[in-house]
Amino acid sequence: MxxxxxxxxxxxxxxxxxxxxxxxxxxxxxxxxxxxxxxxxxxxxxxxxxxxxxxxxxxxxxxxxxxxxxxxxxxxxxxxxxxxxxxxxxxxxxxxxxxxxxxxxxxxxxxxxxxxxxxxxxxxxxxxxxxxxxxxxxxxxxxxxxxxxxxxxxxxxxxxxxxxxxxxxxxxxxxxxxxxxxxxxxxxxxxxxxxxxxxxxxxxxxxxxxxxxxxxxxxxxxxxxxxxxxxxxxxxxxxxxxxPASVMDDYINRVWQKYSTETLTVTPFADRPGTKYYGRVSGGVMNFTDGSGAVVTSFQKPDASSVFGCHGKLVAPNDQVRGPISRTLCAGFNRTTLLVNPNQPDPDAGAFYKDGVTNHYARxxxxxxxxxxxxxxxxxxxxxxxxxxxxxxxxxxxxxxxxxx
Structure with missing residues (x-):
C-alpha cells in the first residue's frame, strides 16, 4: 500500500x-x-x-x-x-x-x-x-x-x-x-x-x-x-x-450529449473544496479546465470496460489532476449520477443507480x-x-x- x-x-x-x-x-x-x-x-x-x-x-x-x-x-x-x-x-x-x-x-x-x-x-x-x-x-x-x-x-x-x-x-x-x-x-x-x-x-x-x-x-x-x-x-x-459490450453505451452517449452544452464540475478532494475542474465535450472529447481556463486533461468517450474497470479511457494515474478527476468520473458513471447532478462527486447515496442503464451489480x-x-x-x-x-x-x-x- x-x-x-x-x-x-x-x-x-x-x-x-x-x-x-x-x-x-x-x-x-x-x-x-x-x-x-x-x-x-x-x-x-x-x-x-x-x-x-x-x-x-x-x-x-x-x-x-x-x-x-x-x-x-x-x-x-x-x-x-x-x-x-x-x-x-x-x-x-x-x-x-x-x-x-x-x-x-x-x-x-x-x-x-x-x-x-x-x-x-x-x-x-x-x-x-x-x-x-x-x-x-x-x-x-x-x-x-x-x-x-x-x-x-x-x-x-x-x-x-x-x-x-x-x-x-x-x-x-x-x-x-x-x-x-x-x-x-x-x-x-x-x-x-x-x-x-x-x-x-x-x-x-x-x-x-x-x-x-x-x-x-x-x-x-x-x-x-x-x-x-x-x-x-x-x-x-x-x-x-x-x-454485451454495449451494456453501458446508452448512458455514456447521453452523458456525452449533455456535457456538449453544459459544464460538469468536479471537486475531487473533500478536504480541498476550492480545487475544481470543469468538463465540456467538444469534438467528441471531454476536456477539463482549471479555474484559469487552461485545459488540464482530456477524456475520450469511454466504453463499458473503461467504466466498470475504471481503466482504459478512464485510467487514473498517480497524480494530482487527471487521476482524481478520473476517479470521480468512474464513480459517476458506475453510480449513474452524471445526468442528474452536474457537480461531482454526488454525496447522496439515495440518488445512486437510479438510471435504467447502470451498474446493476453494484446496485x-x-x-x-x-x-x-x-x-x-x-x-x-x-x-x-x-x-x-x-x-x-x-x-x-x-x-x-x-x-x-
Missing amino acids: LRLIRRVLERRAAAAGPALAALLAGSLLAAGTPATAEAAVPATIPLKITNNSGRAEPLYVYNLGTDLASGRQGWADANGTFRPWPAGGNPPTPAPDASIPGPAPGQTVTIRLPGFSGRVYFSYGQKLAFKLATGGLVQPAVQNPSDPNRDILFNWSEYTLNDSGLWLNSTQVDMFSAPYSVGVQRGDGSTATTGRLKPGGYQGVLNTLRAQPGGWGNLIQTRSDGTVLRALSPLYGLETGAL AIHAHMADGKAYAFAFDDVGNHESLVHDGNPQEARITLEPMN
Whole structure:
C-alpha cells in the first residue's frame, strides 16, 4: 500500500500479485482517512477469524502480500512470520503451500497479521492453487474457465498494516462470493464493523441479478453439483461474454450529449473544496479546465470496460489532476449520477443507480448491505461509500464468515 499514495487501478492481469491490495489502501490514505497513530503500531496484531458460515467443509486461510519492511512478496504463517516466495518460472510453477487451517463451523481461530500490504484468502472444502510466474504470484482468475480455482468456493479481504495503523476492507471489485464482514478493535476499546449483508442478502443479490434483463444473471457461476460459487464483476462479465459490450453505451452517449452544452464540475478532494475542474465535450472529447481556463486533461468517450474497470479511457494515474478527476468520473458513471447532478462527486447515496442503464451489480450489492457500504467497483471509495475499517492504534482485526442465505 505504500508503493502508491493513490491507487492506480488497471485491473489486474493474471500475475499482478497482491499489488491490488497495495493500490487499494493507497487510495484510502489519499482520500483523507485519518492516519494518526495514538501509539506505535506493533510488528504484528491478532486477526480473529470466526466461522459463522454454517458450512461443514474444511476451511483454509492464506495471508499473502508484500512485506512492507523489505518490499518482497510472500506469505505469512499463523504466527505472522514472513516467508518470501521462491523464484517462479515460465510457465508458472506451484507456490509453496501457504494454507493455514481455518476454524470449524461456529469456532474462531486467531492468527497474526504482520506489516503487510496484501490479502487474506479463505476457501471452503479445498485448498487454493497458487502459482509463481517470473514476475511474481499468479492470483486466481476465475473468469477464466480453465483456472484451477474455478470450482472452489473462496473469497478474500484486503488490508494494509503499517506504522500508521490498519486498513481492512471487504471487496467485491472482482466478484461477489462467500460472504464475510470485517472489523477492528480500536485503541480505545471500541469496535467497528462493516461488510455484513442484511438477512437474506446473499441470495438477494443473486436474485436481483437473475431478475435484471440484459444478461446480468449470466454473471453467476455455478459448480456442477449445483453450488453457486460467485457472481463475476461486470468487467469480467464483459470479458467472458456474459454481458454485451454495449451494456453501458446508452448512458455514456447521453452523458456525452449533455456535457456538449453544459459544464460538469468536479471537486475531487473533500478536504480541498476550492480545487475544481470543469468538463465540456467538444469534438467528441471531454476536456477539463482549471479555474484559469487552461485545459488540464482530456477524456475520450469511454466504453463499458473503461467504466466498470475504471481503466482504459478512464485510467487514473498517480497524480494530482487527471487521476482524481478520473476517479470521480468512474464513480459517476458506475453510480449513474452524471445526468442528474452536474457537480461531482454526488454525496447522496439515495440518488445512486437510479438510471435504467447502470451498474446493476453494484446496485444489488449496496442495496443488500446492512450499512449500505461496499467495494463493488474499483473507486467505490469516492465519497466514502466503501466497506472499510481503519484505526491508527489497532488492537485486533476481525474477519467473520457469514452464511450464504
